Amino acid sequence: MTSTGRPALVEVTGVEKRFGTTRALRGVDLSIGAGQCLGLVGRNGAGKSTLVSILSGLSEPDAGTVRFGGAPAPRVGDIQRWREWIATVFQHSMIVPHLSVAENVFLGASPQGPGLSSRAPGVVSWRTMRRRTRDIMREWGFDIAPETPCRELSVEQLQVVEIVRALASGARCVLLDEPTAALERQAIVRLFDRVRQLTEAGVAVLYISHHLEEVFEICQDVAVLRDGELVLAAPTASLGKDDLVAAMVGGVRTAAPPPAAAVTEAGATGPGDGTPGQGQSAPAAPAAGDTAPADAAHRDVVLAVDGLTSNSARGRLSGVSLRVHAGEVVGVTGLLSAGVATLGRVVAGAEASTGGAVALHGRRVPPGRRAAAQRAGIGYIPEDRRAEGFVPLLGVAENITMTITRQLADRLGILRPRARATAAGPLSSALSLVSSGPGQPVSELSGGNQQKVTVARTLAHHPSLIVAITPTRGVDVASKELLLSSLADVAAGTGAGVLLCTDELSDLVICDRVVVFVRGEVFTEFGRPPFDRDELILATEGLVTEGPAMESPAVAGPASTAATARAAAYNPAEEAAQ
Amino acid sequence: MISNQAPQGPAATASASTGPGGTATAASTTAAGPAGAVATRIRGMNANVLREVALLPMLILLIIVGTLVSPAFLTASNFAGIGQQSSALGVVVVGESLILLIGGMDLSLESTFGLAPMVAAWLIVPVAAFGSGTDLSPYLGIVILLAVGAAVGLINGLLIVKGRLNGFIVTLGMTIVLAGLQNGIVKAQTLFNLPAPFGYLGSASIGQLPVSLIVTVAIFVLVGLFLRYHRTGRAIYAIGGNAAAARAAGIKVERVKIGVYVAGSMLAAVGGLMEAGRVSAVTGQQGYQEGIIFSVFAAAVIGGVSLKGGRGNMVGAASGVILLGIVGDILDLANVSNYWIEAIDGAVILFALLLARIVGGESTAEER
Numbered sequence: 001m002t003s004t005g006r007p008a009l010v011e012v013t014g015v016e017k018r019f020g021t022t023r024a025l026r027g028v029d030l031s032i033g034a035g036q037c038l039g040l041v042g043r044n045g046a047g048k049s050t051l052v053s054i055l056s057g058l059s060e061p062d063a064g065t066v067r068f069g070g071a072p073a074p075r076v077g078d079i080q081r082w083r084e085w086i087a088t089v090f091q092h093s094m095i096v097p098h099l100s101v102a103e104n105v106f107l108g109a110s111p112q113g114p115g116l117s118s119r120a121p122g123v124v125s126w127r128t129m130r131r132r133t134r135d136i137m138r139e140w141g142f143d144i145a146p147e148t149p150c151r152e153l154s155v156e157q158l159q160v161v162e163i164v165r166a167l168a169s170g171a172r173c174v175l176l177d178e179p180t181a182a183l184e185r186q187a188i189v190r191l192f193d194r195v196r197q198l199t200e201a202g203v204a205v206l207y208i209s210h211h212l213e214e215v216f217e218i219c220q221d222v223a224v225l226r227d228g229e230l231v232l233a234a235p236t237a238s239l240g241k242d243d244l245v246a247a248m249v250g251g252v253r254t255a256a257p258p259p260a261a262a263v264t265e266a267g268a269t270g271p272g273d274g275t276p277g278q279g280q281s282a283p284a285a286p287a288a289g290d291t292a293p294a295d296a297a298h299r300d301v302v303l304a305v306d307g308l309t310s311n312s313a314r315g316r317l318s319g320v321s322l323r324v325h326a327g328e329v330v331g332v333t334g335l336l337s338a339g340v341a342t343l344g345r346v347v348a349g350a351e352a353s354t355g356g357a358v359a360l361h362g363r364r365v366p367p368g369r370r371a372a373a374q375r376a377g378i379g380y381i382p383e384d385r386r387a388e389g390f391v392p393l394l395g396v397a398e399n400i401t402m403t404i405t406r407q408l409a410d411r412l413g414i415l416r417p418r419a420r421a422t423a424a425g426p427l428s429s430a431l432s433l434v435s436s437g438p439g440q441p442v443s444e445l446s447g448g449n450q451q452k453v454t455v456a457r458t459l460a461h462h463p464s465l466i467v468a469i470t471p472t473r474g475v476d477v478a479s480k481e482l483l484l485s486s487l488a489d490v491a492a493g494t495g496a497g498v499l500l501c502t503d504e505l506s507d508l509v510i511c512d513r514v515v516v517f518v519r520g521e522v523f524t525e526f527g528r529p530p531f532d533r534d535e536l537i538l539a540t541e542g543l544v545t546e547g548p549a550m551e552s553p554a555v556a557g558p559a560s561t562a563a564t565a566r567a568a569a570y571n572p573a574e575e576a577a578q
Numbered sequence: 579m580i581s582n583q584a585p586q587g588p589a590a591t592a593s594a595s596t597g598p599g600g601t602a603t604a605a606s607t608t609a610a611g612p613a614g615a616v617a618t619r620i621r622g623m624n625a626n627v628l629r630e631v632a633l634l635p636m637l638i639l640l641i642i643v644g645t646l647v648s649p650a651f652l653t654a655s656n657f658a659g660i661g662q663q664s665s666a667l668g669v670v671v672v673g674e675s676l677i678l679l680i681g682g683m684d685l686s687l688e689s690t691f692g693l694a695p696m697v698a699a700w701l702i703v704p705v706a707a708f709g710s711g712t713d714l715s716p717y718l719g720i721v722i723l724l725a726v727g728a729a730v731g732l733i734n735g736l737l738i739v740k741g742r743l744n745g746f747i748v749t750l751g752m753t754i755v756l757a758g759l760q761n762g763i764v765k766a767q768t769l770f771n772l773p774a775p776f777g778y779l780g781s782a783s784i785g786q787l788p789v790s791l792i793v794t795v796a797i798f799v800l801v802g803l804f805l806r807y808h809r810t811g812r813a814i815y816a817i818g819g820n821a822a823a824a825r826a827a828g829i830k831v832e833r834v835k836i837g838v839y840v841a842g843s844m845l846a847a848v849g850g851l852m853e854a855g856r857v858s859a860v861t862g863q864q865g866y867q868e869g870i871i872f873s874v875f876a877a878a879v880i881g882g883v884s885l886k887g888g889r890g891n892m893v894g895a896a897s898g899v900i901l902l903g904i905v906g907d908i909l910d911l912a913n914v915s916n917y918w919i920e921a922i923d924g925a926v927i928l929f930a931l932l933l934a935r936i937v938g939g940e941s942t943a944e945e946r
Binding site: 348350370371374375380382387388389390391392393394398402403405406408409412413414415416417457461 | 822889
């Protein structure tokens with residue numbers, strides 16, 4: 001791929017990796033030369049993480065080879081020797097917060113110094129460690145004191161420490177995995193300067209990002225992974241953003257997409273099939289889709305979110321406002337760090353916000369108090385079902401009725417097991433929950449059935465708003481459709497609003513409206529189904545399609561005008577110039 | 579369903595009833611293949627039954643050993659004595675089990691066990707018996723005793739739940755503070771001449787049955803039923819099993835947790851009242867210096883109450899208490915030298931733990 005004639009520093013040939021029946025990587029070839037910055041992009045699940053872990057020496061490919069400077073790579077797990085060639089700055093900080101900068105830079109590889117430590121292995125020479133850290137910092141123009149405890153550093157400074165660690169180990173290639181996910185905009189600009197500094201000095205950089213504009217900004221070449229295959233590798237100068245998206249999505253954009261190619265990849269028929277009154281949830285029936293959102297706009301506002309801000313580690317929110325009407329399913333989507341899950345958690349009261357208000361039926365919901373939010377009528381399907389979705393030791397019926405013990409108990413608070421089973425029965429049949437009985441511990445169920453328990457638990461208390469965060473993650477296709485259609489059913493049948501926060505675009509099939517978040521802000525909104533998958537993807541990347549949104553603002557709707565303006569506002573090159 | 583005939587752990591309570599909820603069961607059984615589902619059910623049931631009766635062989639073995647050791651062992655009066663001696667411990671075990679069930683721990687119960695009766699007695703006995711001179715009514719003394727227990731539990735609960743401090747350290751510190759207060763207020767004197775109403779619970783008998791035993795059994799039964807059938811009791815299991823999930827389901831986790839710390843300490847105070855009545859005095863040693871917390875934890879854990887929270891019940895906790903009581907009694911009857919009693923006591927507890935682990939499958943280890 002490197003036609004420049006530079007020697008390949010890192011060369012990957014025919015790499016394959018399987019997890020069970022999934023082929024995460026299928027014969028990937030990749031090479032990076034000295035001084036090259038190669039962008040690696042792909043959708044979630046395309047195989048990027050697998051490739052990163054193979055390139056970092058953490059996992060072994062099933063087939064294929066990794067070569068460094070023409071010679072075979074060290075044994076997998078020999079991280080010390082591996083890092084002499086390639087060092088990874090992971091998305092999640094690998095810094096030990098209570099140790100100093102110098103200790104973190106030389107973590108697991110304390111340098112030999114004069115005196116005792118030159119003779120006795122394992123003895124740390126603090127002076128050498130600090131001096132070498134200071135030298136590297138000075139050489140690269142960084143200014144963090146080696147003695148500083150890392151817990152006092154900002155996210156950006158921690159990243160610098162990780163880059164210095166990579167340089168200290170002598171790595172000739174630095175792998176940056178989603179480096180801008182947690183950074184402020186100014187910090188991103190400074191990071192780009194550092195990357196250029198590295199490549200000018202002959203260090204190779206493999207840059208992994210969801211943000212395509214960043215790839216165009218600093219990478220000379222770009223490689224695209226899709227379903228474990230390398231589908232494109234070319235100089236960025238020769239490509240447009242559309243070409244890149246087309247490669248990521250799978251070439252559906254080469255021609256005008258047929259209307260049926262809506263949100264779902266597989267099973268575009270939608271989950272509402274065969275359920276009467278579910279027209280609006282199925283994109284295959286666009287005729288019904290026309291009326292539903294228009295109706296919804298005239299109905300009561302169930303949820304009003306105004307100017308919500310949060311500094312959550314799951315993704316910041318900076319001033320989010322939105323409405324959910326009765327009977328309306330509103331999808332919120334975006335990249336992992338865009339604050340989609342944070343919005344859901346704050347609305348559900350599972351997490352406090354730093355500002356703004358959440359109101360249900362016009363009444364303010366106290367922030368950060370889950371029990372109060374539930375009493376107000378907010379149901380919550382949490383992001384991670386193992387962490388928050390159920391109590392593993394307790395039975396199916398008990399978990400399902402956990403939200404309604406107040407209603408099931410008599411005046412003395414006595415709860416009869418029979419009452420629990422009776423209340424749980426209809427819900428578990430409606431969701432086709434498979435268990436050996438109402439008393440079977442939920443820990444014994446499959447993932448899909450566990451998620452059904454979590455959903456049933458939420459439906460049990462008849463919420464007037466359901467907040468569902470990635471409700472179909474790790475769930476098989478059949479359960480997925482059932483879960484989604486049960487949410488759509490509740491909205492259609494009881495007039496409850498649904499706030500569906502997800503990064504899984506195929507979940508959005510049940511939505512009447514989709515709001516796209518970029519970096520904690522509402523970026524754009526798609527008013528009515530069917531939603532175009534490619535437009536959604538572009539929007540989550542912070543780009544706007546050349547479709548309706550790019551038409552002259554006078555013609556386009558208000559939402560797309562805002563989107564255009566926002567897209568123009570976020571331009572790293574422009575910021576750099578300021 | 580087969581499950582109807584079997585005693586179940588609390589987790590499986592709901593399955594014992596086949597009501598209208600059985601419709602989902604029937605449908606799902608068909609889907610999973612009837613034979614497979616039934617097999618799973620039986621296996622699950624056996625594990626539950628085994629866990630319940632895990633200590634039974636141990637108890638039978640001990641009774642045989644006791645009978646061989648002394649003819650006085652298998653007599654009503656001896657068992658009444660075991661009952662009376664174990665009652666105070668039993669009430670504290672109920673309190674500790676509640677705290678363990680929510681995934682907490684409280685070392686300071688042993689000091690509350692000493693301090694609460696000490697404060698109460700100090701306020702009611704005359705100056706001649708080293709009282710404070712306030713000469714309060716003994717009934718008021720019992721109210722004060724409960725109030726001291728509640729106050730200690732509230733402080734523990736607030737520090738641990740609201741202050742987010744480590745429960746082990748908080749209650750360890752509290753243990754020493756309370757034990758110091760216990761000695762401090764009476765300058766290490768022993769309070770005696772306890773008025774009859776104050777000592778009634780620990781010393782009186784109805785026929786051969788000690789009142790303390792009746793009350794302790796009643797507490798075990800009531801708490802057991804509460805845990806099984808009250809919505810707060812079920813919330814305790816939910817919180818211990820997965821506090822985040824309980825919170826997401828709208829359970830007021832913090833409030834329940836603090837409430838459990840308060841209840842646990844009040845039970846420890848009641849245990850202390852029984853002990854004071856039994857020995858007709860409150861000594862500076864009662865509780866902390868006797869080191870009863872070891873026996874409390876041992877009884878709860880031998881009885882299958884999980885140190886990780888969310889698992890265990892009152893039947894198990896009671897059998898743990900009975901087992902420890904019988905072991906102590908046999909050692910007494912066998913005239914084992916006082917110098918050796920602790921070693922043997924400890925060895926028996928380790929053996930019982932091992933047995934419960936093998937039979938019941940409950941691991942008391944850290945997650946591997």
